[in-house]
Amino acid sequence: MAITRDSDLHMRRLSRNLGLGVVLLGFVAIVFGLTIVKVERGGKIEAYDHQPRTSMLPPPEAAK
Template sequence: MAITRDSDLHIRRFSRNAGLGVVLLGFVAIVFGLTVVKVERGSTLEAYDHQPRTSLLPAEGVQK
């Protein structure tokens, strides 16, 4: 005996799952868009991770 009619619980679960799927797709689209923009503008961005930070370098002339 197959159940042909969805119960109210199934309908509510489906709507919640569909909403969560839309939110997750939106998040993935935002992350993908930011990644594309960062890759395209890579030469114009300041690359702080590629330059030594002067605050981390030892002071010149100071001996231990």
């Protein structure tokens, strides 16, 4: 059995590769979309940067 360019094995590999490419592009699109949303709402998202977060500090009235 000679393996030609249009053999069944090549066609199955091509369809798997195309499916995997679509899945990877979908994943990249989701990560990119989440990144854009986080950047646009930068003031509302607090990251850990070795500083106390203002939302975790007690209110000014309780500090007295």
